[in-house]
Amino acid sequence: MPTLSVVDAAPNPRGRVGVVGLGYIGLPTAACLAGAGFEVIGIDVDPRVIEAVNAGRAHIVEPGLDELLSAVVDGGRLRAVLAPEPADIWLIAVPTPVGHDQFRTPDLSYVDAAADALAPVLKRGDLVVLESTSPVGTTRRMIERLSAARPDLRFPQDGRPEAEVDVDAAYSPERVIPGRTLEELAINDRVVGGATPRAARRAAALYRHMTSGELLQTDDRTAEFVKLAENAFRDVNIAFANELSMVCDQVGLNVWEVIRLANHHPRVSVLTPGPGVGGHCIAVDPWFIVAQAPEAARLIRTAREVNDGKPDFVLAKIGAVLEADPQAVVACLGLAFKPNVDDFRESPSLDIARALTARYPGRVICAEPYADALRDPGELVLKPLPEALETANAVLALVAHDEFRALPRPRVPVVDACGLWK
């Protein structure tokens, strides 16, 4: 089978792409590449994912993905398997969480496992692109691991001239926003960092089939840090908004009004406060920087602490309402980590609802339009929105899902952590 060569934009995709990890990033990427004409094999360790994908169904909620999947699966361009089969280009999009230890140590075991799984089927001429958000040096770590498993192949290490490299390696972070993944995959600019310039060019040639955005070539370590810098930027700015909300509460001001007015300044754009910061990315990635440069990354660490502290503030506010009226029952609106997604990872709203339920058993009801995707509701009492509002005599707005936006402000005590009624 012909492999993708060093071209700027190959009009006719040829070659087989293996995408390791079929989650929020890997699955839409695999579907888009298949839609662009590649033969794609999706690899995932979760049999439920394999089953759903091969049936042409997405196991995640993402607008347009079901339609695209069923077209490319029916057309024979995408199939999912549990273990890697030979391919020409590899994309790795597996989780990269942080540990719960005090140093939030990055957990690279999924990347290691993905490298171990694909090493046996690697061959001369392959390109391996890591997409998982990673601490600086992870692509090099992956190369070392692949090299240890395949001493018969030459990898880009130890200053080896690129002409002597058998397997190219690159890093390209993903910037899409869940809920608009397909749209953004097709237009976002992309940073493509090669362990060698050839690897960057080859990876850029692949992505040219997917995006009309700029393909910005650099080295792998720079590309790794760019992604972390982007998410730390977001986190620091959200921390500023969250801190303003707590200061305004203390001095008796409406933070939404303050921000609205401040944002009329031509060079000010304060973000929206919320119940904290969640998800797989912004709440996690800045820790990679802190772990690598703890002395230098003081602002980034403080921002993380401010955002991680916000759920306690929200809990105290709604706790005061429940303490003031021992008969009060509160409806928590939204549990996802942000509006209009079925993603509950690191969700501060979910943490708040769980803590409230534990503290005030029988007095907390939750309404979440995406509750079907919540794998482990535990003790949470989930009800449809109308029933939750009918039963409750206090409301805690946690996530500004579209479904909640049309609601008039309830005539009961409200703690609005997400600006639903700003």
Ligand SMILES: NC(=O)c1ccc[n+]([C@@H]2O[C@H](COP(=O)([O-])OP(=O)(O)OC[C@H]3O[C@@H](n4cnc5c(N)ncnc54)[C@H](O)[C@@H]3O)[C@@H](O)[C@H]2O)c1
């Ligand atoms: N979700 C986002 O919006 C987003 C945005 C940018 C970057 N990222 C980054 O992309 C990476 C993937 O994130 P995600 O949200 O797609 O994760 P996810 O949890 O949705 O999907 C990961 C998939 O990988 C599978 N998997 C785990 N180990 C595997 C292995 N060894 N071999 C094959 N499959 C394996 C899991 O079963 C799962 O289906 C992470 O590093 C994340 O930080 C995510």
